[in-house]
Amino acid sequence: MKTWAQYYVNGLTRLGIIRFSLLLASFVILLAVMIQVGVTLLLRGTVEFVDLVRSIFFGLLVTPWAAYFLTAVVDELEDSRQRLKDMVNKLQEMRDRDKALNEQLQLNISQLHQQMDETRRAEIAQERAMEELEAEVLRREAAQRELQSRGALWRSFIDNSPDLVYYRNEHGRFSGCNRAMEQLVGLSEAQLIGMLPHQIYPREVAEKVVETDRQVLEKKEAVTYEQWLTFPNGRKACFEIHKLPFYDEKGHHLGLLGFGRDITEHKAYQDQLEKASRDKTSFISTISHELRTPLNGVVGLSRILLDTELTPLQRQHLNTIHLSAVTLGNIFNDIIDLDKLDRHRLEIAPAPLDLSMFLQDIESLTRLMAEQKGLYLHFDVDGEIPERVNADGTRLRQILWNLAGNAIKFTEQGGITLRILFHPPQDDHIKVRIEVEDTGIGIPASELDNIFAMYYQLNGEKHATGSGIGLAVTRQLVLAMGGDIGVDSELGQGACFWVELDLPLLTELPMEIEESGEVPPLNILLVEDVELNITVATALLHKFGHETVAARTGAEALALFKPEAFDLLLLDIQLPDMTGFDIADELLRRYDRKQLPPMVALTANLVRDKAVYAAHGICDVIGKPMSVSNLAETLSQLFAPRKPAEPLPPPPPAGNREKVLDLTFLNEYAQMVGKPVLGQAVSLFEQMLPDYLAHLATNLTAKDQKGIVSEAHKLKSAAGAIGLKRLFDLAQQAQSPDLPAWWENIGDWIDTIKRTAPKDLALLQQWLKE
Template identity: 50%
Template sequence: MMKIRAWAQYYVDMLTKLGVIRFSILSAATVIFFSITIQASINYILRGQVKLDDLYAAILFAIIVTPWVVFFLSIVVQQLEHSRKRLSKMVYKLQEVRARDLQLQQELQVNIIELNAEFEERKKAEADRNQAFKDLENEVFQREQAQLVVEERSALVRSFIDSSPDLVYYSNEQGQFSGCNLAMEALTGKIEKELIGLTPFDAFDTEIAAKFAATDKAVLNTKLPETYEQWLTYPDGHKACFELRKVPFFGRRNEYIGVLGYGRDITERKKYQDALEKASRDKTTFISTISHELRTPLNGVVGLSRILLDSSLNAEQRQHLNTIYVSAQTMGNIFNDIIDLDKFDRRKFEIVNQPIEFRSFLNDIETLAQLQVAQKGLVLAFDIFGDIPDFINADGTRMRQVLWNLVSNAVKFTDSGEISIRIFTSEEANNKIGLTFEVEDTGIGISADGQDKIFAMYYQEQGSKRATGTGIGLAVAKSLMTAMGGDIWVSSELGKGSCFTIEFDVDGVDSLLPSGTADSEQTKLSILLVEDIELNVTVCTAILNKLGHTVEVAVDGRSAIQMAENNSYDLIFLDINLPDISGFEIIKTLRENKTLELPPVVALTANVINNRQEYIEKGMDDAISKPLSINAVTGVISRLFSKVEKGDEPNLHYTADGVADEQEMLDEYLDIDLLQQYLDTLGKDLLLQSVRLFEQTMPHYLTLLNTNLTARDQDAIVDEAHKIKGAAGSVGLIRIQQVSQLAQSPEQPTWWENIDDWVEQINTEYQYDVKRLKTWIENQDG
């Protein structure tokens, strides 16, 4: 097989070397030669001879056929050779390609291995990344959930803060607001976005802002909380009292970033406190009234006991009567202390200075002291140093109370020896007189520690069996002296006695008449006094007689009615509480008497008078409280009988049918001339419309007035009173206008003492006056 391939290759090589034609000729010759040889051999073998014709035929056939066959084969072979060569080249190339492919395959295998490794790594990394993504997603989810929780909590906290009625705000270190709640927005009139970046001076009035900013600054500087109360003003003008709590404000990283403030509205608490104080004052007045009523019989017991002690009595009677006398006197002193203690707790002592006869005052003190020291067998030394004025302007009741307390204590703590009372006077500038009283005893004395505490409330010297009182007398005395502008102190030594000293200044006066009042200014009147208590009758009669009036007395209601109907009086003082019928029933009966021309009637009451109008509406012309004083009596007479001359409020005169003259009554409440002009100009409908507008605006004015009164803001009170005065004047409410005029006049010396009553009068009476005004308008023609 290999030889055949070799011959075939040789054939091809020859063909390639000789070319087709030459190789074809050579091949044809070779074929002819072999054809002749084979033909001759076959013929010879078969026939035994060789014929030339057969040779010629073979030669001819070979010559004709062989070249074409050889040529064709040569062409085929040549093509095949060419194909082989090409194929060889292709094989070679394929081998190269295969080798390269093998190399590439090897490289591919390496790459595949590397890729597989990388794939595994990537797969692992992908798995790690996926896990990381999952962890990150979980973390993001958790954060989102946490953020939602934080947002929900923040929203809840914000909602809670906004729904809180308390102020909440926070400011930065520059004192600028950084945020607030709805309550703060309502207070400032600015929403949070507008408030951020502003200072308190941009949000509040200067006075309010100054304190607001100062406390913020104090918290910023000290980093300590601060709590205080401050009145703040809303945009509509009404005030509210806030208890402000300001604390340092720290961020999430505990860095200091400003001030956090809270404010609770305590206006109602303030009003409640004021109401309690007013109730306490009313209670004090009630207690004072009761004390007045109880002192009347108590003074009778003391006075009658003292008179009986001067009469002929046996030893046992004298002892019993002396016990009654001392007990009644002690009871009166303790009751006085309790009364004044209540005043001390609730309100400042009221000092009423009026002219008193000083020598008579000193004689009373000496007489009392003499009675007390005589009961214990002590000696009284009563000495006066200096010139004693005939009259001084002072509160004699309070002076007696202090001195009686000192004398009583001196007698109580002294068993033997002497009680000394020394009075020193000195003249000072501007008609001032300096008074010094010393009350010295030889009793048990006071320890050094006790001297520092002796004027404290309820203090009693330890170990002293004599300290059986209330322990408030000296505390009250100290407060009274302070209220009178003076002082009290003690010097003492145990076992050797004590010396109490009081010192104060008074004004010197020329007579007992009130300052600025002459006898000629008082009309001499015939007065009916209706009073059932003998002591009150004595006091009232003495006052009225001293003022130059004549007095007749009725001790019960029926006698008063009979005397009023059968006699002509210029004035009636009528007690409200009588043993048979009340003063209001008496005045009603007298008003119903159509034949009687009744003079002015003044109610005498032991109760506090908050609203004089209540008494007037029940038929009285005026009212004053008991016990009577010269100032009260002269004041009411001046109001009732000097009004026409001085141009003040007109007096009420009642007609025979018991109804007050309508015009004069209306003149007290309404400016009739002004209203008539309005009626003629505007007409009834427009005037009523103005009155209704006044009714609509008054509640707002009163709200501001009341809150400012609670805040004790004088300027704001005056401002609101001025507005009310103008509004009342515009619709002819003359009484409200006049009260508002008082309320807007703080220059009056007793403005603060009376402003509560004026405001209360405006609050309670303006509606009554508006009702009268509407009735008057509706009754007019047209």
């Protein structure tokens, strides 16, 4: 039935209701006819037409109702089937969803189990980690305690190290340092942190520090160099600075580390070695070269005497003299050739020189040397010879002898022309040109630039048998005297060496003393930077009844000065920030000259021409140390004209004391201010002396000319204030870099100061006791 019903539904669906109804009607009619025919035949044995009609009519009558019924049944069945299908689908969906949910549930349960396992494992790991953390904390606490102990040890070690230790960050700012660095810059570590080099060091030092920092920070490489640094008390020290990049434990660049080792003593030792070497070389060169010149006279004169009538014994002795002199000259040449070192010391000592007598001596000796070789000499003087000049006659003679000797040595035929030309005098100076011309072998043009070099000789010349230092020494002497030297020559045409010098003329200026009377009490502005000098000058002026106000710098003096407040200005010429000339010029700019009180210079460096002071409005000069007589005379001339009193008679000679001590000044000062004040000044100087000597030594080692001059000036002023005459003179030399060969001599001067200062001070203290 299920199958037939399905067929019915399929046919109805496929054929449609009409065709399916016709087909169904035909089927029913056919079925009815067959049943009718079958039943009729069975019951009656015959089939009539009416039976067929009745069967067809029955089929037509039943078919619609059957079709409708079956269709309704089919529709219901189809609806039921469809609903059943939908339900089955829903059940399938529910089953699938249930299956998926079940699978998800199983997955969640599995994950939950896994998470529970992981949680358990994590709890176990956490428990282990906590145990390890507790152990690590204990270890770190122990390590921290050990690190703190080591840090304290290292900090103690670094702080007690004499070497500088510091570190700066990548921006060049200080991040820390040790105690030695604090002492160097005069600031604590806390103050240094965050500061830049330009905020700590002088400009020149800061530029060098920044430049080397940049090399370390940019190139990430270590740098080592030497640097002179100054302590707050003025002492200089040379440090060997070593800088290197600084990284943390992860390799991050943090900045730089700096280390500085004080090598001042090492530098001083090196300087002593170099000085000893230079002294040895200078001694050998000087003694060999300068002894050879008079030795040439011995050789020449002995040669001349050998050509005269002599007894056999005299000729034998004279031959021995001549041979010994020649041999000695060769030994000198060998010494110089063996040494082959530069000459570094040339001393120029100007003194009054009679040029007429000097030139006569030069002509006699040169003519003698020329005649020994059969050469002529033309000696010409052009211009008016001045009577006296201020020049070093020995050095000038050495210059002319060297040039004349070379001209004679390189000339075989002809002669020598020595020409001296004097220009008209100008400003108390006269320009002199000296020419030494020969008819010798001449000098190639390619060699003219080298002819004045030390140990230089013309290659291949038989005449070049000397040491080669003559022209080099001559050039150094000329330059040291402020002149110039040159040569004009052609090969085979002889040579002409020329020297130009500017020599000061000596003129005696009459000293006029105006009459002076009694000086009223004065208000005086004393401008002086050395405390000891202030003490001495103030005490001395107070004894005269004057009031003083002290200014230690030029700026302070300009701030204190008022025209109506002071009767006199005493100006130290050399001050830390400006000169006394600068102060005078500034006051003349601010005020009319008539408003200003008299200005008097205080200086140990007396300028010969007082017009130099007058040009700055300074009316007079008082030399240091300030003597009672000089001060009284100056004040009397300015404020009370009268004839000065007779000066105090000098004390009787006291052996070596008068060379060491200015006894006249000391007696005057002691009479004016009393022994206690003088004793206090001497005690103050005794306290200051070690610093003076130490600072002089470090500045010498640092080759700091400005520092040497400044310290020597302080020492000179302090020594002069208490009458230490010899120490004053030595310090005066040390503070005068314009002196000839100052650099070559300063080491000896400072050594002498260090050696004699304690002895001179002891002698002064002994004089005070007596």
